[in-house]
Amino acid sequence: MTELELWIAVLLALMMLSAAVMVLLVKNHLAAVAAASVVSLGLALLFALMRAPDVAMTEAAVGAGLSSLILALALRRLGLWRLDGSGENSAGPITRRRD
Amino acid sequence: MRNITGLLFAGGLGFMLLAIVSGLDFGNPAMLVGGAIQSSAPQQTGAANIVTSVVLGYRGIDTLGELSILFAAASAAGLILGRRHTTAGTLTEGGFVLRHGGAMLFPLLMTIGFYIIFHGHLTPGGGFQGGVMLAAAFFLPLLARPGARLHHGMLNLIEGFAGASFILVGLLALYQGGEFLQPLMLQGTLGELRSAGTLPLLYLAVGLKVGAELASLLSHLAQTEAEQ
Amino acid sequence: MISSLTLELVLHATALGLILIGLAGLVLSRHMFRMVLGLVIAEAGANLMLVLAGYRWDAVAPIITNLAEHPNMVDPVPQAMVLTAIVIGVGVQALAVSILIRVRQRYASLDRDVVAERMDAEIAASAGIRRDVSQDAPLGERPIPPLPVQARESQGGEA
Numbered sequence: 001m002t003e004l005e006l007w008i009a010v011l012l013a014l015m016m017l018s019a020a021v022m023v024l025l026v027k028n029h030l031a032a033v034a035a036a037s038v039v040s041l042g043l044a045l046l047f048a049l050m051r052a053p054d055v056a057m058t059e060a061a062v063g064a065g066l067s068s069l070i071l072a073l074a075l076r077r078l079g080l081w082r083l084d085g086s087g088e089n090s091a092g093p094i095t096r097r098r099d
Numbered sequence: 100m101r102n103i104t105g106l107l108f109a110g111g112l113g114f115m116l117l118a119i120v121s122g123l124d125f126g127n128p129a130m131l132v133g134g135a136i137q138s139s140a141p142q143q144t145g146a147a148n149i150v151t152s153v154v155l156g157y158r159g160i161d162t163l164g165e166l167s168i169l170f171a172a173a174s175a176a177g178l179i180l181g182r183r184h185t186t187a188g189t190l191t192e193g194g195f196v197l198r199h200g201g202a203m204l205f206p207l208l209m210t211i212g213f214y215i216i217f218h219g220h221l222t223p224g225g226g227f228q229g230g231v232m233l234a235a236a237f238f239l240p241l242l243a244r245p246g247a248r249l250h251h252g253m254l255n256l257i258e259g260f261a262g263a264s265f266i267l268v269g270l271l272a273l274y275q276g277g278e279f280l281q282p283l284m285l286q287g288t289l290g291e292l293r294s295a296g297t298l299p300l301l302y303l304a305v306g307l308k309v310g311a312e313l314a315s316l317l318s319h320l321a322q323t324e325a326e327q
Numbered sequence: 328m329i330s331s332l333t334l335e336l337v338l339h340a341t342a343l344g345l346i347l348i349g350l351a352g353l354v355l356s357r358h359m360f361r362m363v364l365g366l367v368i369a370e371a372g373a374n375l376m377l378v379l380a381g382y383r384w385d386a387v388a389p390i391i392t393n394l395a396e397h398p399n400m401v402d403p404v405p406q407a408m409v410l411t412a413i414v415i416g417v418g419v420q421a422l423a424v425s426i427l428i429r430v431r432q433r434y435a436s437l438d439r440d441v442v443a444e445r446m447d448a449e450i451a452a453s454a455g456i457r458r459d460v461s462q463d464a465p466l467g468e469r470p471i472p473p474l475p476v477q478a479r480e481s482q483g484g485e486a
Binding site: 006009010013016017020021023024029032033036039040043046047050051052053054055058059062063066067070071074075077078079080 | 333334337338340341344345348349351352355356360361363364365367368371374375378379381382386387388389390401406409410413414416417420421424425427428431437
Binding site for chain 2: 331339
């Protein structure tokens, strides 16, 4: 592996881990779905770097495309579609007690 | 209390995975099966893409199992979600650009989807990727016009025939004296479109089935009876 | 500057970290939609770990471009498994999300404790069970009232 590929792999790893943590901590549900699709995107690039082009194409099409579409449609149906961060439908940090 | 137990479980699982992973030799896998497959795959299946020959040839039954799991999940989701919402026809349409852009993207997406399905045995790609693109091609005009109806009857027909033809091609191999889903070698040279025997036919069946299934599932999700 | 050991460490730490973050989100979330998102992340981590098991140094992708050469290729078997796993994962996510839609329709909330409470109340109401008294408590009143006078005399006569 060339040096450039090593740096790209480290950068992708950092991006995926921080996006995964953001999925759980962000209040707005739409932002959480967007962070999950960032994880899928980073994963697709990492698969391409790992010499697995079939898997990379499947992850990009299914993970970053179809899965995010399914989750966003479900958000619409669940009434959780809010563009701002506040509102009674947002979740707090994961263990905050309410009521 | 429940949180601490959950975190302990996650930590224990992480420790177990760490123990397993540290025993693996990264970068030098044993490749006992992989090496044998790599040396004999082009002669036995005729496909240039070795992952295709593994998915459809050496592990064809796994692909059949995956198709049935996807079918079960999509039918169960369709059952749970219920009928089409009564006010679905009154949702506001997109503007001019959205509607006509969606209509113009439809043939392009179909072309790319079928291209990836047909060349699955030569380049990276195959039935699943192309099927997802076909599903997106069918669903995109529905996003622009939320009140439109998809022809669910036609989609179910395509899905049923594609699934049945996958099994029929497998039975054909059985009839010819081999095993179920054994790839039959018809004429063709490695690296051309008409190679790899029945593998492109299998991938075509997989692609059509996955595409029709996912388009139907997406349309159910978008237009279900549940409130906004 | 970055050695191969660092690459191995970073990639395995990423895969393990994704699995742990996904599982922690699944267990600790109060909102059920975040549970589904935790499942999505855990599946991504598991798929990454599978593909990492087949990687080989200085190898090419498992596609034959030239019949004359035989370069080193990565292991194709984990890649075939991960192809299947990704598609199955999206099927499971679609089903989970449909169940969430129905739960919200039925119980009007997506908070884990609120839904559990309402489910318990509904089950108890339909089965005719009282919820403030334990089902394992013995019947009758406590302390046991003394026996009536005639039974005590006859028992004393026999014993």
